Amino acid sequence: MEFFSFGNIIVYIDKFIKFINSIFFVILIIGISFALIISPVDYLQGDSVRIMYVHVPSAWIGLSIFSLIAVSTILNFIFKIKNLFLLIKSLAPIGLLFTCLSIVTGSIWGKPTWGTWWAWDARLTSMLVLMLFYVLFIISLKYFKNNENLTKILSILSILGIINIPIIKYSVEWWSTLHQPASIKFLGTSSIHPSMLIPLFLMLLVLLLYCALIFLMKYKTEIIKIKKQNIKRL
Template sequence: MDFFSFGNIIVYIDKFIKFINSIFFLVLIIGLSFALIISPIDYLQGDAVRIMYVHVPSAWIGLSIFSIIAIGTLFNFVFKIKNLYLFVKSLAPIGLLFTCLAIVTGSLWGKPTWGTWWAWDARLTSMLILMLFYVFFIITFKIFKDSEKLPQILSAISILGAINIPIIKYSVEWWSTLHQPASIKIIGTSSIHSSMLVPLFLMLLVLLLYCALIFLMKYKTEIIKIKKKNIKRL
């Protein structure tokens, strides 16, 4: 179990960070040139479609990070794994960032297409609730820093938040909303033309790399903080 010693883990994290740094700008330039220049305009929205290349991946990332956080927190509550606690703590701000990004870009897209910045329909409201859950989650870390009750409160928040996730996903199918239904389905064909799918997935890759970079840096900081408290093993 030497792999999990502090020295080793920091070396591996540093290697990862260096690797991502070396390819990040290349992927970013390719992704952006596809999204902004090479990809065609939409037949109806014109150039506004390019907002989708940031909006859709950010929303996906926001949702999936909360799912990971919820699972991690519940495991931490049951099995008391200290490492999971650091993991969740480093992930939460990234999820908040991308949820906010999805809401802001969605709003920017909504003005020219729908004619309004915001509508209280089921999809938009449930997304706002997700953002609030992220905020609660992060505030709880700050307030109950070393309290015994921290895991309990965190798991309560993540249970409630996790129930919200399928509501966000299926809100556009269950209820009448202003937001359009999902274009990309796990099973079946997507209703986005393939020339627009390429920049979409490239931007997803860019944002995922960015997530990984920020996560590793934050995780490293958390590990160093613990090391300073003189605990020998995770």
């Protein structure tokens, strides 16, 4: 447990922030140039396929962060681990941002492709529900000061919200939706041409690095907040 003391963590945070700062802009420029210039147009969608390079990674990040914080919340509720609580607090805003971004960019892609900004199909609606859960999560983090109540409410939200995750994932297969089925599968070949997968994964890397940076900064802020309260006892 000594390894996870705030002192050790903050040293690693500083190292990671420095590392990300040193490589971020190079990867950003490579990713953007692949996404906007080098990658080919789609045979049907033309250049609007480029929106996918920010839309899909955002959606993935929004979903995975929610799964991560939901599991952490439940573990934190059972075992009361201080670091897990800080993790939840630092990750939630990032997840909300990317969920919103994926909804907005998806809607911008939908206008030229489908002919509508929004449709109440199962995928889009369940994504909106995920956003709602993020909002409730963050509001409870802000307004419930009592720790015991807060963890209870967060666990309820997590359980309700995590049921939504497989619904989002499989909505396009279970029901008829306007949204197309997944192009990239864990097993089997993807139905995206390799020349379009490169920018997709590069942009995913860029956004993941960005998430890591924000996460580390927020985590450091939380540690400082706690240390400030205890400064007299140091």
